[in-house]
Amino acid sequence: GQQVMQIPQYQHVQEGEDFTTYCNSSTTLSNIQWYKQRPGGHPVFLIQLVKSGEVKKQKRLTFQFGEAKKNSSLHITATQTTDVGTYFCAGAGGTSYGKLTFGQGTILTVHP
Amino acid sequence: DGGITQSPKYLFRKEGQNVTLSCEQNLNHDAMYWYRQDPGQGLRLIYYSQIVNDFQKGDIAEGYSVSREKKESFPLTVTSAQKNPTAFYLCASSPQLGRWTDTQYFGPGTRLTVL
Numbered sequence A: 001g002q003q004v005m006q007i008p009q010y011q012h013v014q015e016g017e018d019f020t021t022y023c024n025s026s027t028t029l030s031n032i033q034w035y036k037q038r039p040g041g042h043p044v045f046l047i048q049l050v051k052s053g054e055v056k057k058q059k060r061l062t063f064q065f066g067e068a069k070k071n072s073s074l075h076i077t078a079t080q081t082t083d084v085g086t087y088f089c090a091g092a093g094g095t096s097y098g099k100l101t102f103g104q105g106t107i108l109t110v111h112p
Numbered sequence B: 001d002g003g004i005t006q007s008p009k010y011l012f013r014k015e016g017q018n019v020t021l022s023c024e025q026n027l028n029h030d031a032m033y034w035y036r037q038d039p040g041q042g043l044r045l046i047y048y049s050q051i052v053n054d055f056q057k058g059d060i061a062e063g064y065s066v067s068r069e070k071k072e073s074f075p076l077t078v079t080s081a082q083k084n085p086t087a088f089y090l091c092a093s094s095p096q097l098g099r100w101t102d103t104q105y106f107g108p109g110t111r112l113t114v115l
Helices: none
Strands: A004-007 A010-014 A019-025 A031-037 A043-049 A055-058 A061-065 A071-076 A085-092 A106-111 B004-007 B010-013 B019-025 B031-037 B043-051 B054-057 B064-066 B076-078 B087-094 B110-114
Touching: A004 A085, A010 A019, A019 A085, A019 A106, A031 A071, A043 A055, A043 A061, A071 A085, B004 B087, B010 B019, B019 B031, B019 B087, B019 B110, B043 B064, B076 B087
Parallel strands: A010 A106, B010 B110
Antiparallel strands: A004 A019, A019 A071, A031 A043, A031 A085, A055 A061, A061 A071, A085 A106, B004 B019, B019 B076, B031 B043, B031 B087, B043 B054, B064 B076, B087 B110
């Protein structure tokens, strides 16, 4: 079945440093979604990428979808303590019939 | 105030007991999902449903059962057959199953501990 791998599993940064998490799918995706889960909370939708090579920005967050629609990345510029949490990518497409396949998530810790 | 509710937030059970986790949504969504979250393993799909009285197994359905008697409700029963039931359980919904661009809305989760 479809697999989505996400790295790194953990990332510790000093406040102000940049952060990137990467997502790779075993199959071509129709779209990829990103979610953020604050400590003790539940996943909350951030953004969706649909087009090959698409780049979207949300303030300090930049999301990219690969040309082959099999990989994606989330980059945070100048992290803040409010960025702490777990970031998940979730792929849709192929044989998943609209279900999302989640990556393992990257746990981000920001040290003040 | 629209959204998904799960209750209770924390649940403790003795080994060998069945337990039912509640999930209710008032978003008028057709599709509902149950995920299990363990440290370092992301979200794994247990069951999903696209319509009342219909549901399908996800990737880790063994030891779990569900029902969908009403559109807004999708309770999950963790049976004694589930070998390692202690986990964080998340319920989610989306407008429609099978529509690639639909996002999922998650409830606050239930943390189940089996003693």
